[in-house]
Amino acid sequence: MRPAKSIDPFADFGPVILTALGGIIGCSAYFFVSAEPGPVVFLVPAVTGLVLGLLVHFSPVGRKRWLRLTAMLAILLVAAAAFMWRAQDHTRAHHGATVYRGGGEAVLVEGWLEAVDRSGSGRQRLLIRVSNGALAASSSGVVRVRVLGDPAGLVAGDAVALRAVLSPPRPAAVPGSYDFAFHAGFSNIVATGYGISPATAGPSVDGDRLARGIARIRASLSSHIRDRMAPRPGGLAAALLTGDRAHIAPRDVEALRRAGLGHVLAISGMHMALLAGGVFFAVRLCLSAITPWARRHDPALPAAFVALIFAAGYLVLSGSTIPTQRAFIMTVSVLGAVILRRRALSMHTLALAVIAVLVMQPQAIVTPGFQMSFSAAAALVAVARVWQQSRGHGASRGVFGQLRLFIGGLGTTSLVAGTATAGFAAFHFHRIATFGLAGNLLVMPIFSLLVMPAGVLGLVLIPVGLDALPFRVMEAGLVVMLDLAGRVADWPGAQRTVVAAPGAVLALFSAGFILLLLLRGAFRGAGGAVMAIALAAWMLLPQPDLFISETGLVLARNGDEAWVVSDRRRSRFAARVFLEARGVGGAPPQRWQARCDGSGCSARLGELTVTRLTRLDDWATDCARSDIIVSDARMPTWIIAQCRAEVFDPDRLARTGSQVIQTGGHRIMSVRSARPAGVRRLWSTG
Numbered sequence: 001m002r003p004a005k006s007i008d009p010f011a012d013f014g015p016v017i018l019t020a021l022g023g024i025i026g027c028s029a030y031f032f033v034s035a036e037p038g039p040v041v042f043l044v045p046a047v048t049g050l051v052l053g054l055l056v057h058f059s060p061v062g063r064k065r066w067l068r069l070t071a072m073l074a075i076l077l078v079a080a081a082a083f084m085w086r087a088q089d090h091t092r093a094h095h096g097a098t099v100y101r102g103g104g105e106a107v108l109v110e111g112w113l114e115a116v117d118r119s120g121s122g123r124q125r126l127l128i129r130v131s132n133g134a135l136a137a138s139s140s141g142v143v144r145v146r147v148l149g150d151p152a153g154l155v156a157g158d159a160v161a162l163r164a165v166l167s168p169p170r171p172a173a174v175p176g177s178y179d180f181a182f183h184a185g186f187s188n189i190v191a192t193g194y195g196i197s198p199a200t201a202g203p204s205v206d207g208d209r210l211a212r213g214i215a216r217i218r219a220s221l222s223s224h225i226r227d228r229m230a231p232r233p234g235g236l237a238a239a240l241l242t243g244d245r246a247h248i249a250p251r252d253v254e255a256l257r258r259a260g261l262g263h264v265l266a267i268s269g270m271h272m273a274l275l276a277g278g279v280f281f282a283v284r285l286c287l288s289a290i291t292p293w294a295r296r297h298d299p300a301l302p303a304a305f306v307a308l309i310f311a312a313g314y315l316v317l318s319g320s321t322i323p324t325q326r327a328f329i330m331t332v333s334v335l336g337a338v339i340l341r342r343r344a345l346s347m348h349t350l351a352l353a354v355i356a357v358l359v360m361q362p363q364a365i366v367t368p369g370f371q372m373s374f375s376a377a378a379a380l381v382a383v384a385r386v387w388q389q390s391r392g393h394g395a396s397r398g399v400f401g402q403l404r405l406f407i408g409g410l411g412t413t414s415l416v417a418g419t420a421t422a423g424f425a426a427f428h429f430h431r432i433a434t435f436g437l438a439g440n441l442l443v444m445p446i447f448s449l450l451v452m453p454a455g456v457l458g459l460v461l462i463p464v465g466l467d468a469l470p471f472r473v474m475e476a477g478l479v480v481m482l483d484l485a486g487r488v489a490d491w492p493g494a495q496r497t498v499v500a501a502p503g504a505v506l507a508l509f510s511a512g513f514i515l516l517l518l519l520r521g522a523f524r525g526a527g528g529a530v531m532a533i534a535l536a537a538w539m540l541l542p543q544p545d546l547f548i549s550e551t552g553l554v555l556a557r558n559g560d561e562a563w564v565v566s567d568r569r570r571s572r573f574a575a576r577v578f579l580e581a582r583g584v585g586g587a588p589p590q591r592w593q594a595r596c597d598g599s600g601c602s603a604r605l606g607e608l609t610v611t612r613l614t615r616l617d618d619w620a621t622d623c624a625r626s627d628i629i630v631s632d633a634r635m636p637t638w639i640i641a642q643c644r645a646e647v648f649d650p651d652r653l654a655r656t657g658s659q660v661i662q663t664g665g666h667r668i669m670s671v672r673s674a675r676p677a678g679v680r681r682l683w684s685t686g
Contacts, residue, residue, distance in 0.1 A: 260436020432497075
């Protein structure tokens with residue numbers, strides 16, 4: 001009887017995959033640490049890895065498994081050090097521009113209009129590349145400003161002048177929430193604000209001719225597509241084909257998200273795959289029909305080159321946003337594998353794409369787009385490998401067999417991708433589309449087989465004026481798609497909220513997810529166990545009870561689980577972000593029931609007494625009877641030293657930002673600040 005062949009749990013951990021994992025570790029470590037790392041932080045793992053590599057190289061052949069594990073560790077250490085250095089270098093290059101430090105007065109912004117989109121509240125938002133004035137002189141590179149305002153008929157590519165009130169990009173409104181200042185730096189946005197008058201035609205701009213030309217083409221295409229359709233489907237079609245999301249109805253955006261179809265809105269890997277894949281298979285089919293030529297040549301090679309050209313054109317037309325760049329890199333990796341006659345869909349190809357993305361955009365590691373797109377792709381590759389190994393021959397013969405294979409593949413793809421991304425989506429957006437699988441099964445066949453192919457064909461036929469019919473087909477598909485999404489979104493319980501989790505929980509969950517996909521045999525259970533531990537920590541970790549905004553708003557959980565607020569007009573955005581992170585939706589919180597006098601108001605919130613002061617007339621009494629004091633007036637250091645309460649005055653809030661507080665046992669257990677004292681990174685503001 002032949003002995004059972006042992007399973008190597010690390011069979012998939014080749015040099016390329018290990019380099020990608022080292023890149024993930026290095027970039028994550030750089031953006032996670034609280035202080036800017038110095039040369040020693042890079043040198044120690046790099047030198048350690050090189051030493052281990054030399055030991056492996058010169059070791060006698062013997063314990064192969066231990067030598068292999070040592071070699072794997074060496075590659076991980078060297079790659080982590082290299083990518084950590086790359087992350088710092090990239091961050092320094094982008095956050096080196098001088099951030100605007102104006103005092104709130106209106107200034108003249110001159111340049112050219114890069115894009116017009118809409119904010120979360122539906123207001124028009126202008127992205128201006130500044131070419132004149134002090135803002136342009138603040139940096140030798142590209143300088144951008146993003147303002148709420150009226151374009152007054154100007155379109156992307158036009159020279160623009162606008163008087164606007166500007167301020168530095170805002171940091172996180174709530175500790176651990178989205179940090180716009182961090183991401184703005186990588187987009188070279190040095191200021192944000194609002195226009196005090198409509199935009200006007202600005203002085204002529206001599207530079208950026210290619211970029212301005214592309215922007216005009218995009219604006220012209222968006223207008224043309226919308227003119228071919230009704231407003232609702234036209235706005236969505238323009239977003240899908242050109243990246244112009246300024247004309248999508250807000251109710252359609254919300255319906256798509258509630259139905260688990262929010263990924264349709266942002267041009268990403270799915271859109272690029274549908275376009276490039278559709279072109280690839282169409283060209284290969286046409287070339288295969290030329291029988292004499294197809295017998296001598298492989299139709300896949302020219303098809304891959306043509307698909308690359310279309311993908312590059314789609315990248316340019318869609319605005320070359322960071323998610324689209326990531327999708328293009330992944331597409332290049334897959335089509336490059338076809339050209340080099342390697343397996344197109346594999347962990348090796350995926351690892352190459354990860355390496356390329358992190359070399360070009362190290363900050364992508366902290367974005368939901370990177371985490372969700374690569375987690376979905378990795379899960380699909382892993383499931384596809386298992387399916388190919390287990391399927392029987394002849395199972396898909398005949399029309400019904402092919403139809404069953406298509407429906408089963410679509411359902412499996414939706415289930416696998418949705419499951420793989422659910423944890424990351426819940427962490428970042430604090431909500432789960434309960435019926436996301438149903439929404440994808442209903443809508444994605446229409447989107448994949450009708451909407452995108454018709455849209456691509458329409459784009460190709462625009463130059464010859466034959467685009468009307470394809471765009472009419474695309475419009476019909478979008479109407480059905482929006483109707484189905486709206487119906488799923490209206491189902492009871494279509495969306496559920498979840499509480500936020502610390503970044504360490506996400507890191508643990510991600511590590512378990514990677515081990516689950518890459519380890520082989522029963523060892524995969526270790527990855528599942530790590531994910532289970534992360535989910536348990538997510539559910540069991542205590543949640544904060546009180547929030548103090550940078551402007552002094554107090555938002556607290558009362559004893560009966562209801563949330564109350566000190567002022568319903570102050571810091572409404574920060575309050576909404578905090579409540580979303582606590583998994584709270586629906587009606588806004590009620591105003592607290594407080595005892596007020598000439599100096600301020602005081603309320604018993606849960607186990608603690610919180611006081612909001614407007615004056616310091618009777619500070620000694622307030623300090624004696626309060627556990628937490630939030631003061632509108634600056635409190636001298638000598639008063640703070642004598643006060644038994646934890647004091648948050650304007651100086652402290654301006655310095656450290658908003659505060660999240662956890663209480664227990666009639667005392668403060670922990671205080672977490674949006675800008676902790678002593679933490680200074682290249683992207684820090686203030």
